[in-house]
Amino acid sequence: MSNRHRILIIEDEMNICNFVSTILETNEYQVLSAQDGKDGTTMVFSHHPDLVILDLGLPDMDGNDLIEKIRENSDVPIIVLSARTNEWDKVKALDLGANDYITKPFSTNELLARVRAALRNSRHQGVGERMIRKEFQVQDMIISYEKRRISIDGKEVKLTQTEYNIVELLSTHAGRVLTYSEIIKKIWGYSDSGSVKKLQVNMANVRKKFGEKPGEYRYILNELGVGYRMNQEEK
Amino acid sequence: MSNRHRILIIEDEMNICNFVSTILETNEYQVLSAQDGKDGTTMVFSHHPDLVILDLGLPDMDGNDLIEKIRENSDVPIIVLSARTNEWDKVKALDLGANDYITKPFSTNELLARVRAALRNSRHQGVGERMIRKEFQVQDMIISYEKRRISIDGKEVKLTQTEYNIVELLSTHAGRVLTYSEIIKKIWGYSDSGSVKKLQVNMANVRKKFGEKPGEYRYILNELGVGYRMNQEEK
DNA sequence: AAGAATTTGTAAAAGACTTTTACTTTCCGG
DNA sequence: CCGGAAAGTAAAAGTCTTTTACAAATTCTT
DSSP states (O other): OTTSOEEEEEOSOHHHHHHHHHHHHHTTOEEEEESSHHHHHHHHHHHOOSEEEEESOOSSSOHHHHHHHHHHHOOOOEEEEEOOOOHHHHHHHHHHTOOEEEESSOOHHHHHHHHHHHHHHHHHTOSSSOOOOSEEEETTEEEETTTTEEEETTEEEOOOHHHHHHHHHHHTTTTSEEEHHHHHHHHHSSOOTTHHHHHHHHHHHHHHHTTOOTTOOSSEEEETTTEEEEOOOOO | OTTSOEEEEEOSOHHHHHHHHHHHHHTTOEEEEESSHHHHHHHHHHHOOSEEEEESOOSSSOHHHHHHHHHHHOOOOEEEEEOOOOHHHHHHHHHHTOOEEEESSOOHHHHHHHHHHHHHHHHHTOSSSOOOOSEEEETTEEEETTTTEEEETTEEEOOOHHHHHHHHHHHTTTTSEEEHHHHHHHHHSSOOTTHHHHHHHHHHHHHHHTTOOTTOOSSEEEETTTEEEEOOOOO
């Protein structure tokens, strides 16, 4: 099967690299790997993978510099692997152009879910002819982009313009986290850190209208210190 | 001078036709004329004038049918001449695609102002490459389309989004009247007659912010029963 | 594991904008 | 000049946005 997705892993620790490779190969992905940043960059451009999984803690190069280097010439989706618990690193990687991140240690399901999300999103945002879907669906929620309406279990949920805009934005990147500053920039057109509060209040209002009780959010999930993510699991 | 504007007058009453012709020729326009609707339509397509001045009360054809016929194949600006005091006719003509109207009797200055406005607007909306201006200026008011800001006498006037949208819309068609339904459709996306009230209230608020006193409106003028017009006279 | 610090959640107040209402003023034909 | 229709406008009512103040959850520290 030659139309399998090609995934490049840039990771110096061999046991993690092997772990990831095994999972991906078992799931019909074609896997390439590089052990340092220099080789990794070269392979991105010589092998044009469909997805890059990148460890931020490489010995020879700073992970963020590597992302910038790749982004200068490629839109390939990048998932960042981060051992560090420090949120700031994740946020920076995402704002530099990474598409998602996974914190070590991670589960098989988590890895596969992220990979699927990254590949799906990149298909829908092909350069030039951006594929536009009419609807988004997760669990019992349906978003009609044409009507700008959202229904849960067939019953319409009445959102304000701002609320709808936020939910639509997250849904068009379902499965991947969007940083606070990304969201704020797209919703309000500028980005000051004070706006995070507005976003959180809107989030709370949306969740209440979605009929969700505190502690059991099914649609929009928070990533501490980073941002929000629209769930795409059917569960 | 061959780049003079060519204006076609479709008018059955010879004294009006001659009156208009004389005024226009004196002002360096090239004038063509037709005495009935049939000839008029033919000439629109055979002589491709830059502007059509059309009497609504022709003997052989209903004026509105004539507008529709012209609009099927041409975007030439049309100024309607109407003896009738009935506003409904003007509104219908405008909604069918006429660009402006003049009520008989009219003054030389009024005719020339309308002609200039119609020709100017059509230049800025050339098919395909719509020419976009960065600023609009009339008297001491300046609208910056990039900044979405309006200043009068150098002092910024703070408008709400809706208010700004209305003023911008009128300014991009300065000198010509826009019907209530045209404005409402563009501002609120739908058109129900009840919205005229909302528009009027917004108008009142804008005018107050512009520092205009009742009865001396310099920027936005009302046309009874028809709509609003952004003034373009420097006076 | 308990407590401190940070981050997120949320109710409610405050503020801004929109829409409706009710009334006044202006316009225009007779 | 009068009367009806249309436009103007102040203010009330309603909705949405933003801020505030505090509660709850999460993570870090010890």
